[in-house]
Amino acid sequence: MLKVLHIITQLVLGGAQDNTLITIAKHDRSKFHVHLASAPHGLWLERSKKVADVFYPISHLVNPISPLQDIIALIEIIRLLRREKFDIIHTHSSKAGILGRWAGRLAGIPVIVHTVHGFSFHDFMPTWKKQLYIFLERISRSCGDFYITVSELNRQEAVQLKFFKLDNSITIYSGIDFKKLDREVDLTLVKHQIGIPDKWQTIVSVGRLDAQKAPHFLIDAFAQVLSYYPETVLLLVGDGELRQELEAQVNRLNITSKVYFLGSREDVPEILKIADIFALSSLWEGLGRAMTEAMLVGKPVVVPAIYGIPEIVHHQETGLLFEAKNVEQLATHLVYLLQHPEERDRLGQNAKNLTRKLFDGDAMVRQIEEVYEKLLQEKIH
The missing domain is CATH 3.40.50.2000 (Glycogen Phosphorylase B;)
Incomplete structure (x- = not known):
């Protein structure tokens, strides 16, 4: 059975969290043993522990950028990945996406997938801050094998910004129960x-x-x-x-x-x-x-x-x-x-x-699992 780890920054009430938890709940348990790592607080913490087969608290995973906490969180995630030897990690949201992808590469995880639920930057923040977030996404792109967006517009924008390419990405609308x-x-x-x-x-x-x-x-x-x-x-x-x-x-x-x-x-x-x-x-x-x-x-x-x-x-x-x-x-x-x-x-x-x-939740999870299986087959060959 394949071991998959989902990583998300926080378990607050939100679209990215609901998408992630529905994915975890609906994964085919005849094929996947499903784990979750996140900061251990938020209104959906209990829900998270119920749907995941195993939950790992990453206590230093915080929003927004915090250099010291981020380095400690990166080390925590690398240790977890080396200890548990996952076949696939699937990261969600910007902070967990960047730290999780780097940790996955450094720990030698075979397949690394990232879902863009929305960008961490926008036109209403200072230009230097927006450019910093864009830079962090660009330097992290080679750490991911495949990228999922929840809207085609996000996918096209991310390709233009050189976060990934069209041929290693797909739009999968966010499934709902x-x-x-x-x-x-x-x-x-x-x-x-x-x-x-x-x-x-x-x-x-x-x-x-x-x-x-x-x-x-x-x-x-x-x-x-x-x-x-x-x-x-x-x-x-x-x-x-x-x-x-x-x-x-x-x-x-x-x-x-x-x-x-x-x-x-x-x-x-x-x-x-x-x-x-x-x-x-x-x-x-x-x-x-x-x-x-x-x-x-x-x-x-x-x-x-x-x-x-x-x-x-x-x-x-x-x-x-x-x-x-x-x-x-x-x-x-x-x-x-x-x-x-x-x-x-x-x-x-x-x-x-x-x-x-x-927006069928079951259809979303089947599409995500097809991405996993295709990537694993490519790694074997």
Whole structure:
């Protein structure tokens, strides 16, 4: 049986983590003994220990760059790889991707695969910092045998940036567990538990309350929406360093009773199902996992036209797109959909039809395993 180790930086609630844990859970156990290494904290630590056959804590694996901790983490990973003699390591996220690939090369691991869930750099950071991240990715490219991206746009951009080549990479859309999304839900009860008044309309956003997700743009747009549709609530699912700042913004706009900060939740599918509209105001995204889940349950989405998002959100076909940071455009789209329930239904159904074909968790894992088997065969020959 082949020993595969997945390495990810942290076990916080996030798209990269959900993708990794679904992969680990669905691996074919008749072929693979599946291990996981990560920093030993985060809301999904217990879930991780349940799905992996063996879990290894890498205590010095941290975000962001920390030279001393990173060197110690690299040594920890090399020791683990030499001791356990894995056939394959599969790294996820930028920090674990760089350290894991270097450790794999130094430890002589036969097959090294890396998944790009989104880039660690973006246009809203200082140029020197962006260039540093690009440099680190370039010098690490020869340490990986094969690369997986979760959107074709990410793949094309990475090839242009010389992170890898077209012939040693593939796009595999991030699989989602449909069973979790399709379980029966009493929508009236969920609304009642959250405290949404009867017959009010609901806009839902799911994501960390941080600079990347930029929820303050959505709050500003929602304040405009309320002048047309006062019987509407905005549910913000997620937590982060901007929470107090956002609560102050809501207070300042005098819309405290209409914006619900729900924090991190384990019942996201249920909350998505009570939404009339799903909205995001992110500045950068790999693809947007919560957005994909909203589409999978047939919800219309209003999201920025950034990075991989337009690959699946086709404007006026499977959702509505707006220019990042354009609060007026975002507000206009939200008002339009609140005004036109038949258009919400049409976009939601189209979104569901498209995403059900592309984001099957079982199909994702089969594709990943085909990559492993092909690479191992090439090493033998």
